[in-house]
Amino acid sequence: MRQPERNPNREWANEHVEAFVDDALSSDEKERFEALLAAGIGEADVELARRIRDGLHALPRPALRPEISRFVLEQARAEVRASRRGWLRQFVEREWASLLRPALTMAVLLVAVVLAVLIGRPPVHPQEAISQADVERALAEARWALAYVSHVSRETGSSVRNEVLEAHVVRPVRHALGAVLDERSETELK
Amino acid sequence: MYPETTMQSSTHRSEDRRVGFLFNNGHTPGSEYKRYEKLVLGYQHRVYGFAFYLLGDREGAEDVTQEVLLRLWKHRDGVDEDRVLAWLLRVTRNACMDELRKRMTYHNLVDVDSERVDHAMAGGLAPDVETEQADFQRRLQRALNQVAEPYRSIVILREIQDMKYEDIGDALGLPLNTVKVYLHRGRKMLREQLSEVLERETT
Numbered sequence: 001m002r003q004p005e006r007n008p009n010r011e012w013a014n015e016h017v018e019a020f021v022d023d024a025l026s027s028d029e030k031e032r033f034e035a036l037l038a039a040g041i042g043e044a045d046v047e048l049a050r051r052i053r054d055g056l057h058a059l060p061r062p063a064l065r066p067e068i069s070r071f072v073l074e075q076a077r078a079e080v081r082a083s084r085r086g087w088l089r090q091f092v093e094r095e096w097a098s099l100l101r102p103a104l105t106m107a108v109l110l111v112a113v114v115l116a117v118l119i120g121r122p123p124v125h126p127q128e129a130i131s132q133a134d135v136e137r138a139l140a141e142a143r144w145a146l147a148y149v150s151h152v153s154r155e156t157g158s159s160v161r162n163e164v165l166e167a168h169v170v171r172p173v174r175h176a177l178g179a180v181l182d183e184r185s186e187t188e189l190k
Numbered sequence: 191m192y193p194e195t196t197m198q199s200s201t202h203r204s205e206d207r208r209v210g211f212l213f214n215n216g217h218t219p220g221s222e223y224k225r226y227e228k229l230v231l232g233y234q235h236r237v238y239g240f241a242f243y244l245l246g247d248r249e250g251a252e253d254v255t256q257e258v259l260l261r262l263w264k265h266r267d268g269v270d271e272d273r274v275l276a277w278l279l280r281v282t283r284n285a286c287m288d289e290l291r292k293r294m295t296y297h298n299l300v301d302v303d304s305e306r307v308d309h310a311m312a313g314g315l316a317p318d319v320e321t322e323q324a325d326f327q328r329r330l331q332r333a334l335n336q337v338a339e340p341y342r343s344i345v346i347l348r349e350i351q352d353m354k355y356e357d358i359g360d361a362l363g364l365p366l367n368t369v370k371v372y373l374h375r376g377r378k379m380l381r382e383q384l385s386e387v388l389e390r391e392t393t
Contacts (some may be wrong), residue, residue: 049377
Protein backbone atom coordinates (compact mmCIF):
# COMPACT_ATOMS: atom_id res chain seq x y z
CA MET A 1 0.00 0.00 0.00
CA ARG A 2 1.34 3.39 -0.96
CA GLN A 3 1.85 5.97 1.79
CA PRO A 4 0.74 9.56 1.02
CA GLU A 5 3.64 11.76 0.16
CA ARG A 6 4.92 13.83 3.10
CA ASN A 7 5.06 17.57 2.60
CA PRO A 8 7.19 19.28 5.30
CA ASN A 9 5.77 22.68 4.47
CA ARG A 10 2.18 21.49 4.77
CA GLU A 11 2.99 19.76 8.08
CA TRP A 12 4.70 22.87 9.40
CA ALA A 13 1.75 25.04 8.34
CA ASN A 14 -0.68 22.61 9.92
CA GLU A 15 1.18 22.86 13.22
CA HIS A 16 1.12 26.65 13.19
CA VAL A 17 -2.38 27.45 11.94
CA GLU A 18 -3.79 28.41 15.35
CA ALA A 19 -0.74 30.51 16.21
CA PHE A 20 -1.10 32.30 12.88
CA VAL A 21 -4.80 32.95 13.51
CA ASP A 22 -3.95 34.34 16.96
CA ASP A 23 -1.12 36.43 15.49
CA ALA A 24 1.27 34.69 17.86
CA LEU A 25 3.99 33.80 15.31
CA SER A 26 7.35 35.52 15.18
CA SER A 27 7.90 37.80 12.17
CA ASP A 28 9.97 35.13 10.37
CA GLU A 29 7.39 32.44 10.99
CA LYS A 30 4.59 34.73 9.92
CA GLU A 31 6.43 35.54 6.69
CA ARG A 32 6.94 31.86 5.99
CA PHE A 33 3.31 31.06 6.73
CA GLU A 34 2.07 33.84 4.44
CA ALA A 35 4.32 32.57 1.69
CA LEU A 36 2.78 29.13 2.04
CA LEU A 37 -0.71 30.60 2.00
CA ALA A 38 0.15 32.44 -1.17
CA ALA A 39 1.23 29.10 -2.62
CA GLY A 40 -2.18 27.67 -1.79
CA ILE A 41 -1.11 25.68 1.28
CA GLY A 42 -3.24 25.80 4.43
CA GLU A 43 -5.90 28.25 3.29
CA ALA A 44 -8.79 25.99 4.24
CA ASP A 45 -7.21 25.22 7.60
CA VAL A 46 -6.85 28.90 8.40
CA GLU A 47 -10.46 29.51 7.49
CA LEU A 48 -11.66 26.62 9.64
CA ALA A 49 -9.43 27.68 12.54
CA ARG A 50 -10.95 31.15 12.40
CA ARG A 51 -14.46 29.72 12.37
CA ILE A 52 -13.62 27.56 15.36
CA ARG A 53 -12.16 30.45 17.33
CA ASP A 54 -15.13 32.69 16.55
CA GLY A 55 -17.53 29.84 17.22
CA LEU A 56 -15.99 29.21 20.63
CA HIS A 57 -16.26 32.88 21.49
CA ALA A 58 -19.92 32.80 20.51
CA LEU A 59 -20.82 29.75 22.57
CA PRO A 60 -23.34 30.63 25.29
CA ARG A 61 -22.08 31.23 28.78
CA PRO A 62 -24.70 29.61 30.97
CA ALA A 63 -25.69 31.20 34.26
CA LEU A 64 -26.32 29.31 37.46
CA ARG A 65 -29.94 29.19 38.54
CA PRO A 66 -30.48 31.50 41.52
CA GLU A 67 -31.99 28.64 43.53
CA ILE A 68 -28.60 26.96 43.69
CA SER A 69 -26.70 29.95 45.02
CA ARG A 70 -29.54 30.70 47.43
CA PHE A 71 -29.30 27.18 48.78
CA VAL A 72 -25.53 27.44 49.16
CA LEU A 73 -25.75 30.78 50.96
CA GLU A 74 -28.51 29.50 53.23
CA GLN A 75 -26.29 26.59 54.25
CA ALA A 76 -23.51 29.00 55.19
CA ARG A 77 -25.94 31.26 57.05
CA ALA A 78 -27.26 28.33 59.05
CA GLU A 79 -23.74 27.41 60.04
CA VAL A 80 -23.05 30.99 61.13
CA ARG A 81 -26.20 30.99 63.27
CA ALA A 82 -25.29 27.66 64.82
CA SER A 83 -21.76 28.81 65.60
CA ARG A 84 -23.10 31.97 67.24
CA ARG A 85 -25.43 29.95 69.46
CA GLY A 86 -22.61 27.57 70.30
CA TRP A 87 -20.31 30.44 71.22
CA LEU A 88 -22.92 31.93 73.56
CA ARG A 89 -23.58 28.62 75.25
CA GLN A 90 -19.89 27.96 75.79
CA PHE A 91 -19.41 31.46 77.17
CA VAL A 92 -22.28 31.04 79.63
CA GLU A 93 -21.04 27.64 80.78
CA ARG A 94 -17.47 28.87 81.21
CA GLU A 95 -18.21 32.15 82.93
CA TRP A 96 -21.33 31.25 84.93
CA ALA A 97 -19.73 30.61 88.32
CA SER A 98 -16.99 33.22 88.24
CA LEU A 99 -18.58 36.14 86.46
CA LEU A 100 -22.17 35.81 85.37
CA ARG A 101 -23.78 34.66 88.63
CA PRO A 102 -22.30 37.49 90.77
CA ALA A 103 -23.10 39.97 88.04
CA LEU A 104 -26.66 38.73 87.81
CA THR A 105 -27.09 38.92 91.59
CA MET A 106 -25.79 42.48 91.64
CA ALA A 107 -28.07 43.45 88.82
CA VAL A 108 -31.14 42.01 90.59
CA LEU A 109 -30.26 43.86 93.79
CA LEU A 110 -29.72 47.08 91.91
CA VAL A 111 -33.07 46.75 90.18
CA ALA A 112 -34.80 46.08 93.52
CA VAL A 113 -33.24 49.20 95.08
CA VAL A 114 -34.15 51.37 92.15
CA LEU A 115 -37.75 50.10 92.19
CA ALA A 116 -38.03 50.70 95.94
CA VAL A 117 -36.79 54.26 95.57
CA LEU A 118 -39.11 54.97 92.68
CA ILE A 119 -42.20 53.52 94.38
CA GLY A 120 -41.60 55.30 97.76
CA ARG A 121 -41.11 58.72 96.27
CA PRO A 122 -44.06 61.22 96.47
CA PRO A 123 -45.47 62.27 93.19
CA VAL A 124 -43.99 65.42 91.85
CA HIS A 125 -46.51 67.94 90.54
CA PRO A 126 -45.60 70.50 88.09
CA GLN A 127 -45.02 73.92 89.59
CA GLU A 128 -48.17 76.06 89.42
CA ALA A 129 -48.18 79.79 88.76
CA ILE A 130 -48.75 81.90 91.98
CA SER A 131 -50.63 85.14 91.56
CA GLN A 132 -50.31 88.31 93.70
CA ALA A 133 -53.86 87.83 94.99
CA ASP A 134 -52.90 84.38 96.25
CA VAL A 135 -49.95 85.90 98.10
CA GLU A 136 -52.08 88.61 99.72
CA ARG A 137 -54.71 86.09 100.73
CA ALA A 138 -52.04 83.90 102.23
CA LEU A 139 -50.58 86.86 104.15
CA ALA A 140 -54.03 87.83 105.50
CA GLU A 141 -54.62 84.26 106.59
CA ALA A 142 -51.23 84.26 108.26
CA ARG A 143 -52.05 87.51 110.09
CA TRP A 144 -55.36 86.14 111.28
CA ALA A 145 -53.62 83.02 112.40
CA LEU A 146 -50.97 84.98 114.30
CA ALA A 147 -53.59 87.23 115.89
CA TYR A 148 -55.51 84.20 117.00
CA VAL A 149 -52.36 82.66 118.41
CA SER A 150 -51.59 85.94 120.23
CA HIS A 151 -55.10 86.13 121.69
CA VAL A 152 -55.00 82.54 122.81
CA SER A 153 -51.59 83.19 124.37
CA ARG A 154 -52.93 86.12 126.35
CA GLU A 155 -55.91 84.12 127.54
CA THR A 156 -53.65 81.32 128.53
CA GLY A 157 -51.34 83.75 130.39
CA SER A 158 -54.27 85.18 132.41
CA SER A 159 -55.58 81.76 133.27
CA VAL A 160 -52.17 80.61 134.42
CA ARG A 161 -51.70 83.71 136.54
CA ASN A 162 -55.17 83.54 138.08
CA GLU A 163 -55.56 79.86 138.55
CA VAL A 164 -52.05 78.54 139.03
CA LEU A 165 -49.90 81.35 140.47
CA GLU A 166 -52.63 82.76 142.73
CA ALA A 167 -53.55 79.41 144.18
CA HIS A 168 -50.17 77.74 144.39
CA VAL A 169 -47.71 80.61 144.83
CA VAL A 170 -49.24 83.92 145.94
CA ARG A 171 -51.64 82.58 148.55
CA PRO A 172 -49.19 80.20 150.24
CA VAL A 173 -46.51 82.88 150.36
CA ARG A 174 -48.94 85.44 151.77
CA HIS A 175 -50.15 82.93 154.32
CA ALA A 176 -46.61 82.06 155.34
CA LEU A 177 -45.57 85.68 155.66
CA GLY A 178 -48.69 86.49 157.73
CA ALA A 179 -47.88 83.64 160.08
CA VAL A 180 -44.27 84.78 160.48
CA LEU A 181 -45.33 88.36 161.16
CA ASP A 182 -47.95 87.30 163.71
CA GLU A 183 -45.40 85.17 165.56
CA ARG A 184 -42.95 88.04 165.67
CA SER A 185 -45.58 90.49 167.06
CA GLU A 186 -46.53 88.13 169.88
CA THR A 187 -42.87 87.78 170.87
CA GLU A 188 -42.35 91.54 171.01
CA LEU A 189 -45.47 92.04 173.11
CA LYS A 190 -44.24 89.56 175.65
CA MET B 191 -33.23 21.92 26.65
CA TYR B 192 -32.92 24.12 29.75
CA PRO B 193 -35.42 26.91 29.54
CA GLU B 194 -35.10 27.80 33.22
CA THR B 195 -31.40 28.46 32.93
CA THR B 196 -30.79 32.14 32.48
CA MET B 197 -27.97 33.50 30.40
CA GLN B 198 -25.24 35.60 31.87
CA SER B 199 -24.95 39.21 31.00
CA SER B 200 -21.98 40.20 28.89
CA THR B 201 -20.55 42.23 31.77
CA HIS B 202 -20.15 39.40 34.25
CA ARG B 203 -16.54 38.84 33.36
CA SER B 204 -15.43 42.29 34.48
CA GLU B 205 -17.63 42.03 37.58
CA ASP B 206 -15.85 38.83 38.52
CA ARG B 207 -12.54 40.61 38.61
CA ARG B 208 -13.77 43.18 41.11
CA VAL B 209 -14.06 40.55 43.80
CA GLY B 210 -10.50 40.11 44.89
CA PHE B 211 -10.38 39.30 48.57
CA LEU B 212 -11.20 36.46 50.89
CA PHE B 213 -11.17 35.64 54.51
CA ASN B 214 -8.70 36.79 57.11
CA ASN B 215 -8.21 35.21 60.46
CA GLY B 216 -9.94 37.03 63.25
CA HIS B 217 -13.09 37.90 61.33
CA THR B 218 -16.41 37.29 63.01
CA PRO B 219 -18.68 34.64 61.50
CA GLY B 220 -20.95 37.42 60.22
CA SER B 221 -18.24 39.27 58.35
CA GLU B 222 -16.88 35.99 57.00
CA TYR B 223 -20.32 35.24 55.66
CA LYS B 224 -20.52 38.63 53.96
CA ARG B 225 -17.23 38.02 52.20
CA TYR B 226 -18.30 34.54 51.23
CA GLU B 227 -21.55 35.87 49.84
CA LYS B 228 -19.66 38.33 47.65
CA LEU B 229 -17.46 35.55 46.32
CA VAL B 230 -20.38 33.26 45.61
CA LEU B 231 -22.27 35.97 43.78
CA GLY B 232 -19.13 37.03 41.92
CA TYR B 233 -17.88 33.63 40.78
CA GLN B 234 -20.96 31.39 40.68
CA HIS B 235 -21.54 31.70 36.92
CA ARG B 236 -17.90 31.18 36.05
CA VAL B 237 -17.70 28.01 38.11
CA TYR B 238 -20.97 26.79 36.69
CA GLY B 239 -19.98 27.60 33.10
CA PHE B 240 -16.72 25.73 33.46
CA ALA B 241 -18.46 22.69 34.96
CA PHE B 242 -21.17 22.88 32.33
CA TYR B 243 -18.73 22.60 29.41
CA LEU B 244 -16.60 19.99 31.14
CA LEU B 245 -19.51 17.73 32.01
CA GLY B 246 -21.77 18.59 29.13
CA ASP B 247 -24.99 18.71 31.14
CA ARG B 248 -26.80 21.14 33.36
CA GLU B 249 -27.78 18.94 36.31
CA GLY B 250 -24.28 17.60 36.78
CA ALA B 251 -22.83 21.11 36.50
CA GLU B 252 -25.27 22.40 39.11
CA ASP B 253 -24.37 19.61 41.51
CA VAL B 254 -20.67 20.24 41.05
CA THR B 255 -21.08 24.01 41.43
CA GLN B 256 -23.05 23.59 44.63
CA GLU B 257 -20.47 21.21 46.02
CA VAL B 258 -17.57 23.49 45.09
CA LEU B 259 -19.15 26.61 46.57
CA LEU B 260 -19.96 24.80 49.81
CA ARG B 261 -16.41 23.51 49.90
CA LEU B 262 -15.18 27.09 49.62
CA TRP B 263 -17.14 27.93 52.77
CA LYS B 264 -15.67 24.94 54.62
CA HIS B 265 -12.12 25.81 53.56
CA ARG B 266 -12.46 29.56 53.91
CA ASP B 267 -9.55 29.80 56.33
CA GLY B 268 -7.19 27.91 54.07
CA VAL B 269 -7.79 29.65 50.74
CA ASP B 270 -5.27 32.25 49.64
CA GLU B 271 -6.89 35.66 49.29
CA ASP B 272 -5.42 36.37 45.87
CA ARG B 273 -6.12 32.99 44.36
CA VAL B 274 -9.74 32.31 45.04
CA LEU B 275 -10.71 31.95 41.40
CA ALA B 276 -7.78 29.63 40.70
CA TRP B 277 -8.78 27.55 43.73
CA LEU B 278 -12.41 27.42 42.60
CA LEU B 279 -11.54 26.36 39.06
CA ARG B 280 -9.05 23.74 40.19
CA VAL B 281 -11.56 22.21 42.60
CA THR B 282 -14.28 22.41 39.93
CA ARG B 283 -12.11 20.62 37.41
CA ASN B 284 -11.19 17.88 39.87
CA ALA B 285 -14.84 17.41 40.83
CA CYS B 286 -15.83 17.21 37.16
CA MET B 287 -13.10 14.67 36.41
CA ASP B 288 -14.31 12.55 39.31
CA GLU B 289 -17.85 12.80 38.03
CA LEU B 290 -16.82 11.85 34.52
CA ARG B 291 -14.87 8.89 35.81
CA LYS B 292 -17.96 7.81 37.71
CA ARG B 293 -20.12 8.04 34.67
CA MET B 294 -17.60 6.35 32.41
CA THR B 295 -19.11 8.27 29.57
CA TYR B 296 -16.24 10.57 28.83
CA HIS B 297 -16.37 9.85 25.10
CA ASN B 298 -20.10 9.45 24.86
CA LEU B 299 -21.38 12.73 26.13
CA VAL B 300 -24.62 13.78 24.62
CA ASP B 301 -25.09 17.02 22.80
CA VAL B 302 -26.90 18.85 25.53
CA ASP B 303 -27.20 22.41 24.55
CA SER B 304 -28.24 22.50 20.96
CA GLU B 305 -31.37 24.54 21.57
CA ARG B 306 -29.49 26.94 23.78
CA VAL B 307 -26.92 27.36 21.02
CA ASP B 308 -29.73 28.01 18.56
CA HIS B 309 -31.16 30.60 20.91
CA ALA B 310 -27.80 32.20 21.53
CA MET B 311 -27.06 32.43 17.86
CA ALA B 312 -30.37 33.90 16.88
CA GLY B 313 -29.80 37.58 16.46
CA GLY B 314 -30.98 39.08 13.26
CA LEU B 315 -29.23 36.71 10.88
CA ALA B 316 -30.98 35.33 7.85
CA PRO B 317 -32.69 32.02 8.65
CA ASP B 318 -30.40 29.93 6.50
CA VAL B 319 -27.29 31.63 7.92
CA GLU B 320 -28.68 31.15 11.43
CA THR B 321 -29.27 27.49 10.83
CA GLU B 322 -25.83 26.99 9.37
CA GLN B 323 -24.13 28.73 12.26
CA ALA B 324 -26.20 26.94 14.87
CA ASP B 325 -25.35 23.69 13.17
CA PHE B 326 -21.69 24.54 13.28
CA GLN B 327 -21.97 25.45 16.99
CA ARG B 328 -23.52 22.08 17.73
CA ARG B 329 -20.73 20.28 15.93
CA LEU B 330 -18.19 22.46 17.67
CA GLN B 331 -19.56 21.64 21.08
CA ARG B 332 -19.71 17.96 20.28
CA ALA B 333 -16.11 18.11 19.12
CA LEU B 334 -15.13 19.96 22.27
CA ASN B 335 -16.50 17.09 24.33
CA GLN B 336 -14.04 14.80 22.57
CA VAL B 337 -10.95 16.88 23.29
CA ALA B 338 -8.69 15.38 25.93
CA GLU B 339 -7.66 17.02 29.17
CA PRO B 340 -6.08 19.41 29.96
CA TYR B 341 -6.57 20.85 26.46
CA ARG B 342 -10.32 20.99 26.87
CA SER B 343 -10.15 22.89 30.13
CA ILE B 344 -7.76 25.38 28.62
CA VAL B 345 -9.93 25.92 25.55
CA ILE B 346 -13.01 26.42 27.74
CA LEU B 347 -11.32 28.83 30.12
CA ARG B 348 -9.59 30.85 27.42
CA GLU B 349 -11.98 30.88 24.48
CA ILE B 350 -15.36 30.59 26.19
CA GLN B 351 -14.70 32.12 29.60
CA ASP B 352 -12.22 34.68 28.28
CA MET B 353 -9.74 34.20 31.09
CA LYS B 354 -6.13 35.41 31.10
CA TYR B 355 -3.35 32.94 30.36
CA GLU B 356 -1.84 33.66 33.79
CA ASP B 357 -5.07 32.84 35.60
CA ILE B 358 -5.51 29.65 33.60
CA GLY B 359 -1.96 28.59 34.39
CA ASP B 360 -2.58 29.38 38.05
CA ALA B 361 -5.79 27.36 38.11
CA LEU B 362 -4.36 24.32 36.33
CA GLY B 363 -0.84 24.51 37.75
CA LEU B 364 0.79 24.99 34.36
CA PRO B 365 3.46 27.45 33.18
CA LEU B 366 2.32 30.32 30.98
CA ASN B 367 3.98 29.05 27.78
CA THR B 368 2.53 25.61 28.29
CA VAL B 369 -0.94 27.11 28.52
CA LYS B 370 -0.42 28.90 25.20
CA VAL B 371 0.94 25.81 23.49
CA TYR B 372 -1.83 23.61 24.89
CA LEU B 373 -4.47 26.11 23.80
CA HIS B 374 -3.30 25.91 20.19
CA ARG B 375 -3.03 22.16 20.46
CA GLY B 376 -6.57 21.91 21.79
CA ARG B 377 -7.94 24.05 19.01
CA LYS B 378 -5.98 22.01 16.50
CA MET B 379 -7.68 18.90 17.86
CA LEU B 380 -11.02 20.63 17.34
CA ARG B 381 -10.03 21.59 13.81
CA GLU B 382 -9.01 18.07 12.93
CA GLN B 383 -12.25 16.63 14.26
CA LEU B 384 -14.43 19.19 12.55
CA SER B 385 -12.41 18.91 9.37
CA GLU B 386 -13.14 15.21 9.26
CA VAL B 387 -16.84 15.79 9.88
CA LEU B 388 -17.15 18.52 7.29
CA GLU B 389 -15.13 16.51 4.76
CA ARG B 390 -17.33 13.49 5.33
CA GLU B 391 -20.43 15.58 4.79
CA THR B 392 -19.02 17.17 1.63
CA THR B 393 -18.14 13.82 0.07
